[in-house]
Ligand code: C2E
Ligand code: MG
């Protein structure tokens with residue numbers, strides 16, 4: 693609110709807002725150009741099986757590298773693409789690329805499941821199933837090697853429609869994961885109704901995971917709940933050997949995080965997978 697004494701403050705505020713709006717408009721224009729100039733890339737972060745130590749698959753993550761070499765975080769530009777209505781085309785491109793690479797890996801003898809993030813708008817898209825079927829068809833990727841990641845929030849935007857859409861995807865044989873689990877508002881009632889295969893526990897719960905805090909209880913409880921619903925559990929954001937040992941001990945099925953590998957370009961992934969040895973990342977026993 694404007695008040696007599698705050699002209700200065702008000703002036704400052706509008707300047708700030710103007711700058712913000714200019715930045716936003718600039719970013720929108722740059723994003724439109726980015727599509728034309730092919731400035732989007734995918735990087736891949738491995739997911740490892742905690743029981744067998746195998747590399748189960750990789751998550752495809754979008755990167756925007758501008759022509760001057762600068763980057764913008766997907767947490768910043770994806771919501772804008774979403775609002776601009778461009779996420780469907782960028783998302784479709786990402787899906788096709790990701791399936792293409794996974795299909796190539798398979799041809800090189802590496803059976804890796806590819807996880808692709810979908811935005812809320814993509815989930816709402818009436819042609820989603822057809823688009824995905826076409827990606828699989830074009831790339832020759834076996835359907836069981838595709839997993840889609842959706843956040844709780846995007847699934848719950850229109851629950852009934854999401855359930856329908858997910859059920860159709862599942863009937864095609866595609867795996868579905870709930871991403872960032874624990875940060876949204878999903879109630880246990882929905883969890884029962886959503887046709888999903890995997891819960892990815894958000895890294896917020898892994899970050900401070902240690903033998904003596906409540907995150908330990910949360911991860912244990914979520915894992916037990918998931919398993920009783922026949923869901924697999926992936927822990928995101930594993931950064932230390934202790935965290936890796938704990939998620940393994942708590943029964944999580946898979947781990948993903950900087951400890952094992954940061955997201956990497958496609959050409960590095962197979963080489964990395966060949967040399968991966970989980971025991972190198974577990975704490976060295978000292979008691
Ligand atoms: P997400 O799907 O939850 O992806 C995990 C994010 O955590 C990635 O960030 C990844 O680089 C980061 N991460 C992985 N391991 C660690 C770790 O040990 N520590 C920390 N601090 N971070 C870790 P990124 O790549 O910046 O992506 C951020 C988000 O942007 C993703 O979160 C996802 O929601 C979205 N996103 C990325 N690519 C796509 C895409 O192709 N389509 C859509 N719709 N969303 C995407
Ligand atoms: Mg994800």
Ligand code: MG
Nearest residue numbers: 871872892928
């Ligand atoms: Mg996540």
Ligand code: MG
Nearest residue numbers: 843871872894
């Ligand atoms: Mg996230």
